[in-house]
Amino acid sequence: MADIVSASERSRVMSLVRSRGNKSTELRLIALFREMGLKGWRRNYPVNGKPDFVFLKKRVAVFADGCFWHGHSCRNLKPASNTEYWTRKINRNMERDREVEAIFVARGWRVVRIWECELRHKGAKAKKKLEEAFKEE
Numbered sequence: 153m154a155d156i157v158s159a160s161e162r163s164r165v166m167s168l169v170r171s172r173g174n175k176s177t178e179l180r181l182i183a184l185f186r187e188m189g190l191k192g193w194r195r196n197y198p199v200n201g202k203p204d205f206v207f208l209k210k211r212v213a214v215f216a217d218g219c220f221w222h223g224h225s226c227r228n229l230k231p232a233s234n235t236e237y238w239t240r241k242i243n244r245n246m247e248r249d250r251e252v253e254a255i256f257v258a259r260g261w262r263v264v265r266i267w268e269c270e271l272r273h274k275g276a277k278a279k280k281k282l283e284e285a286f287k288e289e
C-alpha cells in the first residue's frame with residue numbers, strides 16, 4: 153500500500169506522537185507546581201502505572217499525556233496511513249490509562265490527567281485541574 157502522507161504531514165504527526173516522558177511537558181508542569189506553590193512532588197517515582205509525578209503525602213498522581221498518543225478528544229487527527237495500526241495502539245493506551253487510574257483511585261489516590269494541550273495558554277486549564285485536586289487541604 154502506498155504511503156500517502158506527505159513529509160510535512162508526517163512531521164506534524166510525529167511531533168504529536170510524544171508519549172509520557174516528554175521533557176518539555178514535564179518541565180512546564182514543574183513550572184506550574186512552583187507557580188502554584190505545590191510542594192513535595194517526585195518525578196518519575198517508581199510505582200506501578202508510572203505517573204509522571206506523585207505527591208506522596210497528598211496522595212495525588214499526575215499524568216502528563218500527549219493528546220494524540222492517549223486519544224484526547226481535542227483534535228481529530230487521523231493519520232492518513234496505517235490508520236488501523238494507530239487506532240489500535242491509541243485504544244490500547246486509553247484502556248491502560250483507565251486501568252491505571254482505577255488502581256490509584258482504589259488505593260485512595262487522586263489522579264490528575266493533564267493533557268498536553270492544557271499546558272498551552274500559560275497552562276490555565278492544567279492549573280484549574282491541579283487546583284481542584286489539591287482543594288481539600
Ligand SMILES: [Zn+2]
Pocket residue numbers: 219224225226227267268269270
Ligand atoms: Zn488535547
